[in-house]
Every structure is written in structure tokens, then in C-alpha cells.
Amino acid sequence: MKQLLFIIFLSTFLKVNGQEINGGPVNIPSDGVIDGVYIQEHTPTKRLVPYEFVRESDVMFSKRVWRTIDLREKINHTLYFPHDLYLDDGKIWVKNTTRWSLWTVLKHHIMKGDLIMYDNNNPNDLMGNFMEPDGDLFKYPIYPAPGKNFETDSLFKIAVMDRISKKVTKFNLDGTPTMKTDPITGEVLKKIGEGGIEEEVQEDPTLVWINSKDIIEYRLKEDWFFDKERSQLDVRILGIAPIVYDGEKDLNGEFKLIRGKKVLFWLYFPHCRFVLVNYNIYNPKNDAQWMSFDDLFMKRQFSSTIYKQSNTFDRTIDTYKSGVEALYESQRITEELRNFEHDLWQF
Secondary structure, rough: OHEEEEEHHHHHHHHHHHHHHOOOOOOOOOOOOOOOOOOOOOOOOOOOOOOOOOOOOEEEEEEEEEEEEEOOHHHHHHOOOOEEEEEOOEEEEEEOEEEOOOOHHHHHHHHHHHOOOEEEOOOOOOOOOOOOOHHHHHOOEEOOOOOOOOOHHHHHHHHHHHHHEEEOEEEEEOOOOOEOOOOOOOOOEEEEEEHHHHEOOOOOOOOEOOHHOOEEEEEEEEEEEEEEOOOEEEEEEEEEEEEEEEEEEEEOOEEEEEEEEEEEEEEEEHHHHHHOOOOOOOHHOEEEEEEEEHHHOOOOOOOOEEEEEOOOOOOOOOHHHHHHHHHHHHHHHHEEEEEHHHHOOOO
């Protein structure tokens, strides 16, 4: 009886304190029930290991690079899976209780207000001048009104939904767009288009959530530097951005048109660490030894490709290399960073 009361008390404590402060999942689906042998109280209460303090005068070398994490690679599947799903305008959430995908974690805490999104494009570009996207500079934060949140601030909710949801075009079985019909007669509605020509009215797109399976890549902005006080070449991730295909899908989830790739938003990674430290990734060899997303990024246990480094022209690799040559160029930059530290030592 005492053990049962303890479980109920601890489950209530973790649900209230852990979810509100850190938000990490726990293996207590309901009162008095443990989904496992023991209560995983360490997960939602894990504390962040701070970065080493670095003085400006101790940095003898620095190089800024941008990377792409391709989620199709097997080593990156721990960031991609499991596929969670929002249903019924976000009111019903089918999710795992012990581990979430990286996108689910980020989306959940953006809606809670724990993470600040930074627009990838200049919001002041109202004239459509197609200014170069510079969201990785974290200049355009998206805030709710003072004292309000995702549920109470309608403008903030629209701004957030514009970046974590998508419009899906309705198509018929034969691949043609669905047209609006009169609810009484069932006839297709028509309107006068350009040139006075009568045309059918297409059905409005449906707004659906962007789910884990829709994220194809993550982009990282990071600084590599040599700290002479520690005699170490170190790296700090500064920003992370989820990438999706820019195109039109039907209700079956199949792309009808792909225009390219789109950056949804940027997040300041040092702020993300306070969230990621409380969410674990899957370990195929031992379920009792899962590490957090923060550990994964700190230990560099992911595969990535450099698509840009700081340069005179501020250009990306794909502007002067293509195909296999772009991969060789990315590898060359990586080897330069590795060889810099190696060349400092004498054996």
C-alpha cells in the first residue's frame, strides 16, 4: 500500500514539475502504473552541463561552417524517428511516452513558449524584393504579446502555425484538383477569371501539421575554434534549422509538385540545449543506457556535410561545385579543420 501511494505521489510530482519545468517524457502513463521496471525520474530532471568558458584572447583560430544533416542516413535515424502524429487540429496527439523525435521535441516546446523561433526571411521585405534569407543571424525573433502565449495570442499563433503547418491541396483519384460544389445542387461552382473567361473554383487547401516524417534535413551553424588555454580544438553549435520540401501534396501525402527545399525557421542552439537535455534517443544495444539529444550533438554522433564556410564571397559550395565535386569540397574543408590541430603538435 505504501509503495502504491509513493508511486502515485511521485507520478503526480513528475507530471506537474517535470512537464512544466523541463517537459521530458516519463514512463508513468497513468496514476499507479509504471511502463517499465523502475521510474525514470532522471529523465525530466537532468541538468545541463554548461560550456567551458572561453576568453576572446585565448582563441587563436576560428572558422565558421554550416552543415546539413541528411535524415535519410541510418546514423541520423535517431533524430528522425519515431514518427509522431497530430490529429484533429492538434487536440489529439499520438506520441510515444518515453522518446520523441527531434522535430516533435522542438515543435512541442515552441508551442509551449520555451523556444523562440527566428524567421528565415526578413519580415520587413513587404515589397517582395526577395532579399537573401539571413535567419541564421537570429535577427527576426517571433514573440507573443507580453503576458500571452500560443493559445491566447492570435497573431502569435498564426505566425507559429505558418511555420509548423502546411497547406495540402485536395486532389481527386485521377490526379485532378478537387473543385467546389454547390451544397444543394451538387454542381461545380464557377467564377469569372482573367479575360472574362468562366472557370471552375478549386477547393481551398487543407491546413495540416508538419510531422516528423516531413522533415528531410537539419541545418547547423557552428564555430570551430582553437582555445590555447585548454590547448584544444573545440566546436560550438550556434543554430539549428529544420528543412522540408517546398511543394504541394495531396491528402494521401504524395507530392504533386516539388519546388525545392524550404527552411522553416532557425533556433538558437544554446537555448535548445535546456530542452534537449531532457529527451533521450534510442540506443539499439541497451534500453537502459539512452543518451539525450544534447549528448548526441555534444559527442558529434551524427553524419553531416558542410555546405558553406566563411569566405570572401559569402557563397555556398553548390554555387561553384556540383555533384560529387561538392562532396569532395566538403571533405576538403573538414580535413583542413582536422589538420590544423594536428599540425600544432610535434612528435
